[in-house]
Amino acid sequence: MINVEDIRKDFPILSRKVNGKPLVYFDNAATSQTPKQVIDVIVDYYSNYNANIHRGVHTLSQEATDLYEQARYKIQAHFNAKFSHEIIFTSGTTHGINLVANGFSSLLKKGDDIIVSALEHHSNIVPWQMLCERTGAELKVIPMNDDGELVMSAFDKLLSTNTKLVFTNHVSNALGTVNPIEYIIEKAHEVGAAVLIDGAQSAPHIKPDVQKLDVDFYVVSAHKMCGPTGIGALYGKEDWLKKLPPYQGGGEMIAEVTFEKTTYAELPHKFEAGTPNIAGGIVFGAAIDYMNNIGFESIATYENELLEYATKKLLEIEGLKIYGTSKHKTSVISFNLEGIHPYDVGTILDKLGIAVRTGHHCAQPIMDYYKIPGTVRASLAFYNTKTEIDLLVEGVKKAKMMLA
Template identity: 65%
Template sequence: MDLAIQANQKIDVQKVREDFPVLHQKVNGSPLVYFDNAASTQKPKQVIEAISNYYKYEHSNIHRGVHTLSLKATEKYENARGKVQAFLNAPKPEEIIFTKGTTGSINLVANGFTTLLKPGDEIIISYLEHHSNIVPWQMLCERTGAILKVIPMNEAGELIYAEYEKLLSRKTKLVAVNHVSNALGTINPIQQIINQAHQYGAAVLIDGAQSVSHFKVDVQALNADFYVFSAHKLYGPTGVGILFGKEEWLNKLPPYQGGGDMIKTVTFEKTTYNELPHKFEAGTPNIAGGIGLGAAVDYIETLGVNNVGAWEDELLHYAVDKMKTLGTVRFYGTAKNKAAVISFLLDGCHPYDVGALLDQQGIAVRTGHHCTQPIMDWYKIPGTLRASFSFYNTKEEIDKFIIALERAQKMLL
């Protein structure tokens, strides 16, 4: 990545690997090499223990009990919210909504906008979006008669900024783009995207699923209206995610789901809704998940998210240089600003065949369209192989990966 990451300390990879029990196993007879981090990251024992301890010693339902355990559980859960608030530098804890994940967060916002849009209004997304940042907006358009516009991309997998400027108008009500592309690793110029959208009064939602684990995100500096991510891609548990929304926007949106915790008063005639953030958190939440996310935030903050990003960046360059020496690798997504994701094909080989043969050698990569079919259609390919790195990966693992690729290619050609 060329955005200068200010790393102040080098990651001690061997030491951090000790925190991840899952990494110390053999798969198909070889030590596991886990390069599928963009799909989901592994969990450090600090996160696993936080969840386990919660269930062992602290579990109770939150927000309503007067007894000690309930108060403790509530405190832990709300502390986790505070950690996420600090992590994103959000102004207020009530602007942090716990959801099921990135997809859940986007659907919450898309659902809320149903009441704010009218036929002819426009929503802008980009070519680089994950299906979860496409489909909810298409459904919103179907409900409201709004129109979906798409920022095109170039061969390198970068958004064509001039085209975005042309799409913007007073009709634009919402812009939803990712910070980092999951399929190609492109880092999008979201600061510019946000600033420009605001000139037209449009709200901006940033899908941060692939960014928060790689570099520092400051929602105030970005001036993002909504910023969403999943815990499981940030070394936390599955089934929990975050919606940051500016208070003024969250107050404009109606509740997403009805139930307990989101109400102030209920009679059969009329229900009044609770205040933020509870208005959007109906029902007993994923308490352990929230606490696990809090532990994951602590973990990554201790390492320093920019230190993490700097090491991943080093791995990215090391891997790309090595892969180039094979002479048969076609790279997809060669943006100047890029996170540690490599999408590629081997000449003459189907990605599924290569993926299966890598798996036989203990190497986990992703194959397929990565939930980004428009990008694959753009390149006129059915899918790619994707290797994505985390701070716990090593250069030795990349060397093994290169040997495994060579072997797979030899077997297939």
Template identity: 70%
Template sequence: MAEAKFNIDKIRQDFPILQRKVNGQNLVYFDNAATSQTPKQVIDCIIDYYENYNANIHRGVHSLSQEATDAYEQARIKIQKHFNAKQAHEIILTSGTTHAINLVAHAYGSMLTKGDEVLVSALEHHSNIVPWQMMCEKNGAHLKVIPMLENGQLDMEYFHQSLSTKTKMVFVNHVSNALGTINPIQEIINAAHQVNARVLVDGAQAAPHIQADVQALDVDFYTVSAHKMCGPTGVGMLYAKEELLEQMPPYQGGGEMIAEVSFEKTTYAGLPHKFEAGTPNIAGGIAFGAALDYMHEIGFKSIEAYENELLIYATHLIQEIDGIVIYGPEPESKTAVLSFNVEGLHAYDLGTILDQMGIALRTGHHCAQPIMEYYKIPGTARASFSFYNTKKEINIFIDALKKAISMLT
């Protein structure tokens, strides 16, 4: 069994928040797709920065500044190695996935013109829809949608038929935040490159579960948020191929992203600083590296196997409850997400009662309204699992769900 590959009791001790009570009950945290919890090792890393070497980076000759700069740049190298980017300067540190996508929409999108076509999947989070709509309104490009199918997967036949020499960019998430669907991004990237289109993959939901190799994928842009993978909020990364970053104009102006400034002319700094204007989230960047260290110590293959075991177990139990409707593909085609409704009940009501029993899960449209419109529902209840969750917690959740249903019917 995958569970034997690591010590779940020891892992849970690393997460202080898992010891607390909510509404008098032991916390069962099943909202990991929104944000994962943070282990003490990462929390300690943040405290260490502020207690011992808090200083601005890249600009000071004094010791604290040098120490902070070294720690921040070492974190960039950890991120580079984790995603197997060719160069460290291909990693742009951002405030998160939304920032990274907007950077590409503004900078690379500025090179698109009227008549160009861009494809976006129907499974996207709003952060991978709205920036492209704004971009198309600005430059006259045409936004086309890759439809979804009833099973929560993409209509790949439509995708292939839609590609043409007019296609300049394709935007797709690696994993759907609302359904957990794992998209065939290698097939998408290969096909898009056949017509010389660039591909941006939103990896925010995939990163906690799947270790992406950006060189093997040959992806042009890949985005991630640290808070989905045991890191702090307010920090993430954009990977982009060096040649694309060289072509793109800066997204923001200010300190750090310049080489020289005069009132007559400004020249821009080299990579990655060209896209990192202003003082960054220094502690967050360093902690992002610490979070990767922590997850690697456990092992991504072990994490993936264990979470899949939890998903299969939870799916089997919840399917035995009358009136349950599960959205999305079968467990073998998704990550550890159960998006469901109970016939005749509103997800919000379920979520409210479950919270009174100490169970945290997400209800609503999950910032993926087009998916809900496809299924003709206002939203779903979403239980999402991480490697620090247990089968015992799933049993507690299933019992609580049955109680909630009986209370509402």
């Protein structure tokens, strides 16, 4: 069981005030907060180990290299990748998706299909549209229903021997829906298609086993997992990573360079050109350690309790509608008050020290489906409390009274 009061002491920012009120942070789907144990690793790196990696014979370089590669092993173990070189450090989920999309530019042709879902973040739509423009492949979309769930019968009909790639998020950032990725991966593989899963929103709540899932690519961002911004990871099956050409050219990703010809380094360095975010990688490993010490089963149980409590309390407010009512959700609640713009609700909540996200959440097709400009999104984490939810409910009531 989670001792939330003890956990909250690990997060310095949770003790600050906003507009004279205690901070209530419900924007975790955008960026989670960072515990002191992880912040200390940032300070330790720059205080004691700051040096470039993989290139130096001097002590600092070797120590920094060891710490960086240890973090790669931690990420490998966390996601149960078969090999450490199947973990590619990136700047985040968007970088990982673009890396794969760029690689497939040389593998697709006119007449090929690629499939995305209607629940995607723009980062898992735009790169594939660009890929289709470059290759002549056709983009097809798995539709959604009113509950914010994918229509699997429609997915079955979209699949064919022309399908080369399937992409979906594990969890919708806008609605919290947990997608049936096991089914999607299995069916896609039956027609010989590769599958990329966007794990940005799932990784803070679910501990995926990439070998058990048999997924080809899985991408995540550290800043959703109590880590720093500007660092993430792409998991790719070894065979696929060997097939894809390098994404960027530069130092580190080469084996030998002459003006006549360059040969590329082995995995993972083939995809890690230039000086990486060394501190970020090391700290990403520390953040994973922190979350694993709490335990993902405990996190999921507690966050589900918060989700059920917040859903019940918010629905008691007349005129409040929740979007995304799937039975399988993580702790995200997207809602609107009838006749009131979500931005106005968010502004009033901010005056009360309550941080929520408003707008289309980089998922405009979802908002178009519901014919709304956006939603108020409260995304909960394992360091949030029912008392904070009560403050949110009172804040929404106040916003309704002021704006109706």
